[in-house]
Amino acid sequence: MNLFSGILNGLGEIWAHKLRSFLTMLCVLLGVMSMVVTTGFVEGMFASWSTSLEEGGGVEKITGMPKALSTRQQPFRALSPGFTLEDEEALRRLLPDLAHVSPELDANVTFQRRGKRHTGRLQGVRNDIFAINRYDLSDGRVFSDLDMADRSEVVVLGTRVVDELFEKDEPVVGAWIEVDGRPMRVIGVLKHYESYYQDFNVLRWKNQIAFVPITTMLHKLKPGASLSWMNMKASHLSQVGELVDSATNILGHRHRGLGDFEVKTNDEQLASFARTKASFYFFAAGIAGISLLVSGIGIMNLMLASINERVREIGIRKALGATGRNIFSQFVAEAVALSLLGGVLGVGVAVGVILGLGAALPPGLAPVLAPSAFVVGFTFSVVVGILAGIYPAMQASKLDPIDALRYE
Amino acid sequence: MPAEVIRFDGVCKRYPMGETVVNALVDASFAIREGDFVSILGPSGSGKSTLMHLLGFLDSPTTGEIFFENRPIAEISADQRARIRAEKIGFVFQAFNLLPRMDVFANTRLPLAYHPRPPADATERIWKALELVDMKNRAHHRPGQLSGGQRQRVAIARALVNEPRILLADEPTGNLDSRTAATILDLFTELNRQGRTIVLVTHDPKIAAYSRRQIHVMDGRIVRDDA
Numbered sequence: 287m288n289l290f291s292g293i294l295n296g297l298g299e300i301w302a303h304k305l306r307s308f309l310t311m312l313c314v315l316l317g318v319m320s321m322v323v324t325t326g327f328v329e330g331m332f333a334s335w336s337t338s339l340e341e342g343g344g345v346e347k348i349t350g351m352p353k354a355l356s357t358r359q360q361p362f363r364a365l366s367p368g369f370t371l372e373d374e375e376a377l378r379r380l381l382p383d384l385a386h387v388s389p390e391l392d393a394n395v396t397f398q399r400r401g402k403r404h405t406g407r408l409q410g411v412r413n414d415i416f417a418i419n420r421y422d423l424s425d426g427r428v429f430s431d432l433d434m435a436d437r438s439e440v441v442v443l444g445t446r447v448v449d450e451l452f453e454k455d456e457p458v459v460g461a462w463i464e465v466d467g468r469p470m471r472v473i474g475v476l477k478h479y480e481s482y483y484q485d486f487n488v489l490r491w492k493n494q495i496a497f498v499p500i501t502t503m504l505h506k507l508k509p510g511a512s513l514s515w516m517n518m519k520a521s522h523l524s525q526v527g528e529l530v531d532s533a534t535n536i537l538g539h540r541h542r543g544l545g546d547f548e549v550k551t552n553d554e555q556l557a558s559f560a561r562t563k564a565s566f567y568f569f570a571a572g573i574a575g576i577s578l579l580v581s582g583i584g585i586m587n588l589m590l591a592s593i594n595e596r597v598r599e600i601g602i603r604k605a606l607g608a609t610g611r612n613i614f615s616q617f618v619a620e621a622v623a624l625s626l627l628g629g630v631l632g633v634g635v636a637v638g639v640i641l642g643l644g645a646a647l648p649p650g651l652a653p654v655l656a657p658s659a660f661v662v663g664f665t666f667s668v669v670v671g672i673l674a675g676i677y678p679a680m681q682a683s684k685l686d687p688i689d690a691l692r693y694e
Numbered sequence: 695m696p697a698e699v700i701r702f703d704g705v706c707k708r709y710p711m712g713e714t715v716v717n718a719l720v721d722a723s724f725a726i727r728e729g730d731f732v733s734i735l736g737p738s739g740s741g742k743s744t745l746m747h748l749l750g751f752l753d754s755p756t757t758g759e760i761f762f763e764n765r766p767i768a769e770i771s772a773d774q775r776a777r778i779r780a781e782k783i784g785f786v787f788q789a790f791n792l793l794p795r796m797d798v799f800a801n802t803r804l805p806l807a808y809h810p811r812p813p814a815d816a817t818e819r820i821w822k823a824l825e826l827v828d829m830k831n832r833a834h835h836r837p838g839q840l841s842g843g844q845r846q847r848v849a850i851a852r853a854l855v856n857e858p859r860i861l862l863a864d865e866p867t868g869n870l871d872s873r874t875a876a877t878i879l880d881l882f883t884e885l886n887r888q889g890r891t892i893v894l895v896t897h898d899p900k901i902a903a904y905s906r907r908q909i910h911v912m913d914g915r916i917v918r919d920d921a
Contacts, residue, residue, distance in 0.1 A: 605752055
């Protein structure tokens with residue numbers, strides 16, 4: 287008897303015990319489904335994160351970011367001024383290998399123009415930010431030295447902000463808008479960024495942004511605030527490690543030894559991305575593993591019950607010439623048929639659930655159809671079938687034909 | 695003299711039953727030759743079912759030796775024995791032992807599924823076997839839809855489908871009315887006339903009378919053998 291006819295025979299047995307088989311199959315179905323759906327969630331979540339990381343500066347980027355002080359240093363917090371323009375000045379002067387340095391101060395502001403309002407993120411920066419974070423202009427210009435020195439009220443807008451404030455085909459560059467009630471002239475417009483994952487533009491954050499000179503931000507929009515970040519970019523990847531150490535020293539000196547900042551590379555972010563992703567996968571795999579274990583137990587239970595009922599059949603088959611191996615493969619094939627059917631149905635239901643959730647949930651949160659999950663779910667259900675079938679099948683194959691024939 | 699198919703040489707079979715040991719078969723020695731039509735006759739509990747199981751090597755003797763085609767079966771592995779059963783032995787049971795969830799055709803096909811060298815003309819053989827027992831028109835009925843005689847005829851077709859060297863029948867008419875029984879026995883006689891070796895186990899002297907040789911069993915001992 288080959289595997290195919292064994293599976294066909296198994297399907298016949300499944301049909302003969304419809305309710306019982308259905309309940310067992312339901313376990314496999316739910317197991318495979320939960321596996322495919324959770325994997326889909328993880329994939330969906332991380333797809334946007336990973337593209338964003340790439341587009342957020344690449345591996346040569348170095349970021350100085352604020353960090354909470356340790357309890358021991360808490361009493362001295364007033365000693366450190368936080369990130370300042372003097373820090374930037376020092377980094378520029380002492381680290382010639384840094385290709386770009388740009389301070390950054392973020393604010394949530396309201397843009398207004400001719401009765402239209404839009405709330406969004408505004409960053410005070412130097413021109414270096416366009417190189418560090420990979421922004422290109424589609425129209426107009428970036429900030430001039432004069433803009434910087436004068437704290438000019440000029441703004442560079444992302445396409446999303448433009449769309450919110452301007453009608454189609456209206457001239458944007460040269461127009462005036464209000465930022466938190468303060469008139470500012472639009473001098474440049476960013477390129478439109480898009481990279482779709484399913485229906486989700488993972489780069490949309492690059493369009494939802496606007497820039498003003500850091501000096502303008504510091505003195506006119508958020509006077510007295512300290513900087514949010516210090517963005518840097520090495521001229522060459524090989525210098526990144528050394529520059530991180532040097533920048534840490536310089537900033538440490540300027541912050542009077544207080545650990546209120548840390549200097550990180552994108553590399554570390556990528557690594558922590560990978561770590562987080564791995565732990566999510568372990569989590570998802572854990573859930574799915576438990577459900578598949580449960581379904582394996584269900585299958586084994588069903589097979590043991592079924593063998594008990596079919597002792598006589600096994601005896602007849604043995605008397606007619608079936609070897610132990612024939613009986614063994616027959617029962618394994620039945621278990622595989624059962625779990626395979628459950629697996630196929632599980633994948634089918636998972637597709638439905640993912641499509642349904644995809645329509646109902648906002649992009650970025652919704653699960654995606656990950657082909658790997660199907661392969662894994664499918665393989666897993668077959669493996670579970672085989673493993674759960676082995677023990678009952680061994681019991682069946684070891685039955686003495688005499689006892690089996692006498693059994694009533 | 696025709697070739698020996700099966701030979702028993704001082705075969706004993708004991709098995710424990712509760713506290714005591716039952717001597718199901720004591721020192722049985724006989725040979726079954728090609729073309730024989732032997733009936734094993736004895737009252738119930740005389741050990742004839744044990745004899746039957748030993749003949750089909752579903753069971754092994756406690757002492758003594760059984761030879762199949764002059765090979766001691768003690769030297770044959772369990773898998774090999776199963777293969778010999780699939781290839782050279784046909785079983786007909788008193789309780790028919792058809793698989794209830796398969797139709798007549800599938801039941802008849804079973805031995806071929808386990809045949810070590812499945813014949814190319816398997817389907818034709820199944821039809822031929824069903825025709826022989828006149829069950830061709832019921833091929834797609836389930837056993838539950840058939841009468842006792844019909845079921846036994848299917849069981850015989852199943853036993854014949856692999857064209858076995860020897861046919862072992864355990865009370866094949868035990869569950870049938872006398873007219874149906876006669877049909878079945880006539881079929882056996884006909885099969886034997888065509889050269890098939892047949893061993894028939896029964897408690898009924900009238901049925902044993904159909905055979906050409908009788909072996910009488912009483913309390914596990916062979917008390918008479920017409921050989």
